Amino acid sequence: MVGYDPKPDGRNNTKLQVAVAGSVSGLVTRALISPFDVIKIRFQLQHERLSRRDPNAKYHGIFQASRQILQEEGLTAFWKGHIPAQILSIGYGAVQVYNTLRHAVGTMYRSEGPRVFYKGLAPTLIAIFPYAGLQFSCYSSLKHLYKWAMPAEGKKNENLQNLLCGSGAGVISKTLTYPLDLFKKRLQVGGFEHARAAFGQVRRYKGLMDCAKQVLQKEGALGFFKGLSPSLLKAALSTGFMFFWYEFFCNVFHCMNRTASQR
Secondary structure: OOOOOOOOOOOOHHHHHHHHHHHHHHHHHHHHHHHHHHOOOOOHHHOOOOOOOOOOOOOOOHHHHHHHHHHHOOOOHHHOOOHHHHHHHHHHHHHHHHHHHHHHHHHHHHOOOOOOOOOOOHHHHHHHHHHHHHHHHHHHHHHHHHHHHHHHHHHHHHHHHHHHHHHHHHHHHHHHHHHHHHHHHHHHHHHHHHHHHHOOOOOOOOOHHHHHHHHHHOHHHHHHHHHHHHHHHHHHHHHHHHHHHHHHHHHHHHHHHHHHHHH
């Protein structure tokens, strides 16, 4: 975790414990923010406007979508696609999850061949470089702004600086590169249009440029940013949860070490 030094704050955590705390905090955070990911993807894949004024729109807001998903699919629907976390955290159930995953992979391979696993690769690769570059650039700029605007006593809290500047950089870079994430999701579900027919309109795309063209023509410029609000909310909560759970597990390890040394 950026900005963490186990010695000055009095904790005697080992490097292994710090690594474990970071990994576990990531696992817990991913589990907690999964519902926002599910809602974001539903918004991204909805071709109708995210508005109550569109009678064909299945979803038109975060709270409305949450109620709709809960009523129609149950609470577990908010963790659909959360297979890696399930495999890591569930014992017996992991076998069932694995069998489901194996069946899905086999079906996809038989129906469309090996290329099916790389749908949406182009926008993913295109997004990597500007997203990473924007993150570092914005983070650096926000740190300079923070130091200029913050009083002298506030500059001593590096964790707060990392939290605010990191969150700000993430929000800016995610917003600017968000359309590429939407294109990726649209292309990834290609070939499974029949499975999502109940969610509204179904379209087919020939590739990245065709996807961008159709979204612009049929959904307008705002169509490129469908699902942005839950995505940014997820990003903000993710940062906060990561810091909280990271510090929590570091403190747990510190207490364990102190207890062991007193024996």
